[in-house]
Amino acid sequence: MTLSLGLYQAATGLLEPLAPAVLAGRARKGKEDPARIAERLGRAQVSRPDGPLVWLHGASVGESLSILPLVERLRAERPEVTVLVTSGTTTSAALLAKRLPGGAIHQYVPVDAPGAARRFIARWKPGLAVFVESELWPNLLLEAKAAGTRLALVSAKLSDRSFKSWSKRPDAARQLLSGFDLILAKDARAHQRFEALGGQVAGEADLKFGAAPLPAAAADIRFDRPPLLIASTHPSEDEIALDAIVALPDRPPVILAPRHVERGPAIIELAKARGLTAALRSQPSDSADILVADTLGEMGLWFRLAGTSVIAGSLVEGIGGHNPLEAARLDCPAISGPFVDNWTSAFAGLEAAGGVVMTSPESLRDAIAADLADPATARERAARARAFVDTRDAEARAGLSRILELVPR
Numbered sequence: 558m559t560l561s562l563g564l565y566q567a568a569t570g571l572l573e574p575l576a577p578a579v580l581a582g583r584a585r586k587g588k589e590d591p592a593r594i595a596e597r598l599g600r601a602q603v604s605r606p607d608g609p610l611v612w613l614h615g616a617s618v619g620e621s622l623s624i625l626p627l628v629e630r631l632r633a634e635r636p637e638v639t640v641l642v643t644s645g646t647t648t649s650a651a652l653l654a655k656r657l658p659g660g661a662i663h664q665y666v667p668v669d670a671p672g673a674a675r676r677f678i679a680r681w682k683p684g685l686a687v688f689v690e691s692e693l694w695p696n697l698l699l700e701a702k703a704a705g706t707r708l709a710l711v712s713a714k715l716s717d718r719s720f721k722s723w724s725k726r727p728d729a730a731r732q733l734l735s736g737f738d739l740i741l742a743k744d745a746r747a748h749q750r751f752e753a754l755g756g757q758v759a760g761e762a763d764l765k766f767g768a769a770p771l772p773a774a775a776a777d778i779r780f781d782r783p784p785l786l787i788a789s790t791h792p793s794e795d796e797i798a799l800d801a802i803v804a805l806p807d808r809p810p811v812i813l814a815p816r817h818v819e820r821g822p823a824i825i826e827l828a829k830a831r832g833l834t835a836a837l838r839s840q841p842s843d844s845a846d847i848l849v850a851d852t853l854g855e856m857g858l859w860f861r862l863a864g865t866s867v868i869a870g871s872l873v874e875g876i877g878g879h880n881p882l883e884a885a886r887l888d889c890p891a892i893s894g895p896f897v898d899n900w901t902s903a904f905a906g907l908e909a910a911g912g913v914v915m916t917s918p919e920s921l922r923d924a925i926a927a928d929l930a931d932p933a934t935a936r937e938r939a940a941r942a943r944a945f946v947d948t949r950d951a952e953a954r955a956g957l958s959r960i961l962e963l964v965p966r
Contacts, residue, residue: 562695566699570672576598576670587819588646596667598676599675599677605682609638610639610682611638612641612643612686613640613642613686614687615689616649616666616690617644617648620690624642624687626767627687641663641681642661642663643664644665656854666697674700678697678701678704679704684707685709685965686709689764691714698733698736699733707965710737711762713747713758715751724753724754734754735757738963740757740758741956742758744901746902759959764956765880766950767950769886770887771857773857778848778862783932784809784810784811785864787811787812787813787867789856795824797873797918798921800831803832807929807930810846811848812850813847814850814859818851860884860889863889865889865892865935867894868891871897872894875896877900878899880900881942882903885912886946888939888940890935890936892921912943912946914927914938
């Protein structure tokens with residue numbers, strides 16, 4: 558073991574006794590599920606089924622959703638295999654509770670401390686562990702490898718900051734990456750970075766492609782014309798979107814879906830301050846200018862209803878953008894702000910295909926107004942986006958097949 562990894566294990570071991578208090582504090586702030594804190598300490602509250610088990614991990618909502626096509630393939634092709642999915646946020650847990658198929662189990666990922674990692678691996682005994690994107694937790698990885706678990710890193714990527722950090726610890730990076738039986742990079746840039754750190758990269762596959770279109774229940778809501786969808790906003794973005802809506806020359810019905818649904822009441826107040834009426838989806842009003850989507854799992858419905866959409870997370874710096882593929886798969890025209898660091902390759906491909914409008918926050922009103930004035934051109938753009946995504950989805954499904962080859966027999 559390298560010195561830096563040994564120091565990391567020693568340091569996290571010394572800090573581990575503080576974990577229950579830290580987690581309890583996070584629970585009081587709504588960042589942890591108080592009923593399931595034991596899972597964060599590696600103590601499962603459900604039984605492990607007999608037989609082989611595959612563990613899939615995605616940190617938050619986006620990563621967790623990208624795992625779903627793999628879960629579905631596993632359940633269809635290897636029904637004797639138990640699928641364990643872990644994530645680290647309460648929002649992802651709530652969404653996975655709705656979206657995971659039968660036979661799949663959700664747990665919160667344990668904190669990366671030696672004891673918690675050891676308890677988790679000893680409890681679940683995964684034959685294969687699949688990590689998504691940049692989840693390089695040394696204690697969990699080393700404990701799994703020591704137990705004989707095969708490891709895969711898929712949609713692998715490293716931010717500038719992470720790449721710089723690991724580059725300062727080349728021996729530790731090489732040791733961790735050498736433990737993976739399969740690394741599939743998110744794109745060419747990630748491919749180069751992982752190889753520079755000593756990883757053996759087998760190819761490229763982005764699991765955020767390959768997903769099925771978002772599901773939707775039958776619409777229980779009607780609009781007099783296709784609404785404008787503002788999707789997945791964060792604080793400061795609501796104000797930008799609402800200012801653009803107020804300034805539209807011909808304002809359509811609006812669905813505003815915040816990334817965190819608990820912000821619904823605050824958004825209603827922001828709308829009122831601009832002379833707009835707004836109502837929560839959970840408490841609808843036929844007369845409101847804006848429907849604030851304070852419910853989970855309905856984005857598929859909103860994209861199907863919308864005449865055009867704004868993919869938020871991209872209107873202010875520091876968030877990194879959100880998934881534009883969901884709109885493309887449902888033939889919904891999409892507009893995005895410029896700050897899309899987390900989805901660079903997807904947006905670059907869509908832009909090159911003429912499948913998305915990239916605009917500045919200051920020009921958001923003009924971009925929306927153009928789509929509203931010429932819906933036929935907006936739909937042509939959506940068709941180009943759909944063609945691009947269909948091709949990349951097929952490539953991702955081929956990557957899923959490579960992962961399935963590692964599943965224990």
